[in-house]
Amino acid sequence: MATTRRKVVIVGAGIAGLSAGVELSRSGQYEVIILEAMSTFGGRIQTLKGFGSHAIELGANWLHGTKGSPVYELAKKHDLLSMSDGSSSSCSSSSSISSSIFDDNEDAKWYKNNSAEENQYRTEAGECMNTKLVLQAKKMFADAMDKNVDSIHVSEVDMDQNTGDALAQGFAEELKHRGIVNDTKEYHQYWLIYKHCCSMECLDIGSNTLRDAQLKSYDNYKELEGGYYTTLGEEGYQGVLEKLLEDIPEGSILYNTPVERIQYADCNTRNGSVPQDDDDDAVVTVTCEDGRTFRCSHVIMTASVGFLKENLETFFRPPLPEDKLSAIRTLPYGNVNKIFLKYKRPFWNSSDFGLQVLWDAPLPTKEESEEEEKEKFYRMLPGFDIEDRNDDILVGWTYGRGADYMETLTDEEIGQRCTAILRKFLNDPSIPEPEKVLCTRWKGNRYQRGAYGAFLPVQALGKEIEGIQRPVYSNRTRHGQKVPVLLFAGEAFHKTYFSTTHGAMVSGMDQAKVLINFSLVSK
Ligand SMILES: Cc1cc2nc3c(=O)[nH]c(=O)nc-3n(C[C@H](O)[C@H](O)[C@H](O)COP(=O)(O)OP(=O)(O)OC[C@H]3O[C@@H](n4cnc5c(N)ncnc54)[C@H](O)[C@@H]3O)c2cc1C
Structure with missing residues (x-):
C-alpha cells in the first residue's frame, strides 16, 4: 500500500536549507518544498561571474577546515577545490617566512x-x-x-x-x-x-x-582540522551547492517566494490543552508575501538571525516560546562587507601584494558628530589583498558600523575613498582609480540584515543555541509521539561551527534527521 508522504516546508535555499532538503528527499519519508525569497539559491553563498575574468565570492570565501567538513567532502568528491590554498592577512594566517x-x-x-x-x-x-x-x-x-x-x-x-x-x-x-x-x-x-x-x-x-x-x-567556536583558508576552483562556492541541487526533486524550490508568516496551530505555547493522537497533523500554514499559502506538517526555518530579529513580533503565530524569543533577541548579528576594486592592470608588482592599513586614531565613538563619525568608519577597513582568483582585483573587508555606513554610499564613492586610502598609506599619489568597484550590502538585504555574529554578547547565558536547536512541538501526538512542527537550522544554530558554511550544512542535516527519526518512530 502506498503511504502518503508528509509535507515539509523549508524556508530558505541557503546551504542549511538545501542540505536539509537533500536529507529529507533522500529519506523518501517526506515531500519537500523550499521557499526562497531571492531569485537564486545560496543565501550568503553567492558566486558572481562576469565582474572579473574569474568568479568572485560576495559571501563565503573559504572552507574553514577540511577534516569532518561535509562541504569539503562534497567539493572534493566533485573536484571543485582550487589547486592551491588561499592566503590571508589575518593574525592567524599561515604562509612561510624565513x-x-x-x-x-x-x-x-x-x-x-x-x-x-x-x-x-x-x-x-x-x-x-x-x-x-x-x-x-x-x-x-x-x-x-x-x-x-x-x-x-x-x-x-x-x-x-x-x-x-x-x-x-x-x-x-x-x-x-x-x-x-x-x-x-x-x-x-x-x-x-x-x-x-x-x-x-x-x-x-x-x-x-x-x-x-x-x-x-x-x-x-571550534576549528576543524585542515587548511583554514581552502578555496574553491572556477565554479566557486555556488558550484558546490549546485551538487546539492541535483539531489532535490525538480520543481521543489520556489524562488522569489518570500515567506511572511508561519502559523503553527495547536502548539505547546497554549497552556493546558490536552494532547490528542491524530494522523492528520498538517497543522502548519505558511503564508507568503504574495498571498500564497502552503499547508504542511513541519517547517524548517533557515533564515538568518538578522531576519529573525527584525521579524520576530509578526512572523510566528502564536509567538515563539519564551526561550526561543529570548535566544533570538540575545544572539548577535553583525555586518561584514567586501569591497572589490578591479584595475585595468595591477599597479602592484608582486603576486603576494597586500596592504594592511594601520589606522592611528581611535575607532568611532557614539559621542562624535555624524561627520566625524563618517570619517572614522573607514577605520573599520583593515586592508586590501589580491582577490583569490583574479590578479587584477583587490578586495577589502569592512566590518561593524563601518560596513553599515559603507552601504549608504554608492560604489563610485566607495571606490574614490579606497583610492584615497591606498594613495595615503602607500604614499603614492599616482595609484590609479579602479576600473570597476563593487561593494556588497549584506545589511541592506532585508532577508539577511547582516552577515553573521560568531560570538555571544556579554550577559549571554550560554544556553541560547541549545534552546533554538530544540524543535517546537505540537500539542498533538502521532502514534504516541509529540510532533515537532517548527525547527530552526542555519549557521547561527550550530553550537561550535557557527558562522561557517560547514556549520550551516551540519545544522540543516541535523534538523532533517530529527524529522526522519520522528517519521520512523511514529509509524
Ligand atoms: C561576507 C561574508 C563572508 C563569509 N565568509 C565565509 C567563509 O569564508 N567561510 C565560511 O565558512 N563562511 C563564511 N561566511 C558565512 C557563511 O556564508 C554562512 O555561514 C552560510 O552561508 C549561512 O548559510 P545558511 O543556510 O545558514 O543561511 P543563508 O545562506 O543566509 O540562507 C538563508 C536563506 O533564507 C532566505 N530567506 C530569508 N528570509 C526568508 C523568507 N522570509 N522567505 C523565504 N526565504 C527567506 C535567504 O534569502 C537565504 O537564501 C561568510 C558570510 C558573509 C556574509
Missing part, C-alpha cells in the same frame, strides 16, 4: 608557521612597518589570545567580562614581559599592530569591537 631573523627559538618556530611577510603594514604617514616588529606583535597578540582568552577557566569568569579588555590586558603584559617601554615609538607601533589584529578578529566574528564579545564563551 625564521632566521628572530633570536628566540620559540618565536622563530611560530613565525615560520604564522607569518605573512608579503603583506605591507603601513601607517597613515605612509611609513612601512618593520617586518620583524609586525611579526613579533602578531605573535604577542596570539599569545595574549591563548593565555587570556582561550585558556581561561570558564567557571572563574563572570558573564559580563568581555574579550576586548582581557586581550588588551594580555597584550600589555606581553609588552612588559619583553621589556618594551611605555611611550616610546616602538611601544606605539606594537599597539597599532594590536589594533589591526583586533580589527581582523572583529571581521572574523562580525562584531563592532571585541568588547561586545563575552569572554566566557569566546572559545566556543
Whole structure:
C-alpha cells in the first residue's frame, strides 16, 4: 500500500536549507518544498561571474577546515577545490617566512608557521612597518589570545567580562614581559599592530569591537582540522551547492517566494490543552508575501538571525516560546562587507601584494558628530589583498558600523575613498582609480540584515543555541509521539561551527534527521 508522504516546508535555499532538503528527499519519508525569497539559491553563498575574468565570492570565501567538513567532502568528491590554498592577512594566517631573523627559538618556530611577510603594514604617514616588529606583535597578540582568552577557566569568569579588555590586558603584559617601554615609538607601533589584529578578529566574528564579545564563551567556536583558508576552483562556492541541487526533486524550490508568516496551530505555547493522537497533523500554514499559502506538517526555518530579529513580533503565530524569543533577541548579528576594486592592470608588482592599513586614531565613538563619525568608519577597513582568483582585483573587508555606513554610499564613492586610502598609506599619489568597484550590502538585504555574529554578547547565558536547536512541538501526538512542527537550522544554530558554511550544512542535516527519526518512530 502506498503511504502518503508528509509535507515539509523549508524556508530558505541557503546551504542549511538545501542540505536539509537533500536529507529529507533522500529519506523518501517526506515531500519537500523550499521557499526562497531571492531569485537564486545560496543565501550568503553567492558566486558572481562576469565582474572579473574569474568568479568572485560576495559571501563565503573559504572552507574553514577540511577534516569532518561535509562541504569539503562534497567539493572534493566533485573536484571543485582550487589547486592551491588561499592566503590571508589575518593574525592567524599561515604562509612561510624565513625564521632566521628572530633570536628566540620559540618565536622563530611560530613565525615560520604564522607569518605573512608579503603583506605591507603601513601607517597613515605612509611609513612601512618593520617586518620583524609586525611579526613579533602578531605573535604577542596570539599569545595574549591563548593565555587570556582561550585558556581561561570558564567557571572563574563572570558573564559580563568581555574579550576586548582581557586581550588588551594580555597584550600589555606581553609588552612588559619583553621589556618594551611605555611611550616610546616602538611601544606605539606594537599597539597599532594590536589594533589591526583586533580589527581582523572583529571581521572574523562580525562584531563592532571585541568588547561586545563575552569572554566566557569566546572559545566556543571550534576549528576543524585542515587548511583554514581552502578555496574553491572556477565554479566557486555556488558550484558546490549546485551538487546539492541535483539531489532535490525538480520543481521543489520556489524562488522569489518570500515567506511572511508561519502559523503553527495547536502548539505547546497554549497552556493546558490536552494532547490528542491524530494522523492528520498538517497543522502548519505558511503564508507568503504574495498571498500564497502552503499547508504542511513541519517547517524548517533557515533564515538568518538578522531576519529573525527584525521579524520576530509578526512572523510566528502564536509567538515563539519564551526561550526561543529570548535566544533570538540575545544572539548577535553583525555586518561584514567586501569591497572589490578591479584595475585595468595591477599597479602592484608582486603576486603576494597586500596592504594592511594601520589606522592611528581611535575607532568611532557614539559621542562624535555624524561627520566625524563618517570619517572614522573607514577605520573599520583593515586592508586590501589580491582577490583569490583574479590578479587584477583587490578586495577589502569592512566590518561593524563601518560596513553599515559603507552601504549608504554608492560604489563610485566607495571606490574614490579606497583610492584615497591606498594613495595615503602607500604614499603614492599616482595609484590609479579602479576600473570597476563593487561593494556588497549584506545589511541592506532585508532577508539577511547582516552577515553573521560568531560570538555571544556579554550577559549571554550560554544556553541560547541549545534552546533554538530544540524543535517546537505540537500539542498533538502521532502514534504516541509529540510532533515537532517548527525547527530552526542555519549557521547561527550550530553550537561550535557557527558562522561557517560547514556549520550551516551540519545544522540543516541535523534538523532533517530529527524529522526522519520522528517519521520512523511514529509509524
Ligand atoms: C561576507 C561574508 C563572508 C563569509 N565568509 C565565509 C567563509 O569564508 N567561510 C565560511 O565558512 N563562511 C563564511 N561566511 C558565512 C557563511 O556564508 C554562512 O555561514 C552560510 O552561508 C549561512 O548559510 P545558511 O543556510 O545558514 O543561511 P543563508 O545562506 O543566509 O540562507 C538563508 C536563506 O533564507 C532566505 N530567506 C530569508 N528570509 C526568508 C523568507 N522570509 N522567505 C523565504 N526565504 C527567506 C535567504 O534569502 C537565504 O537564501 C561568510 C558570510 C558573509 C556574509
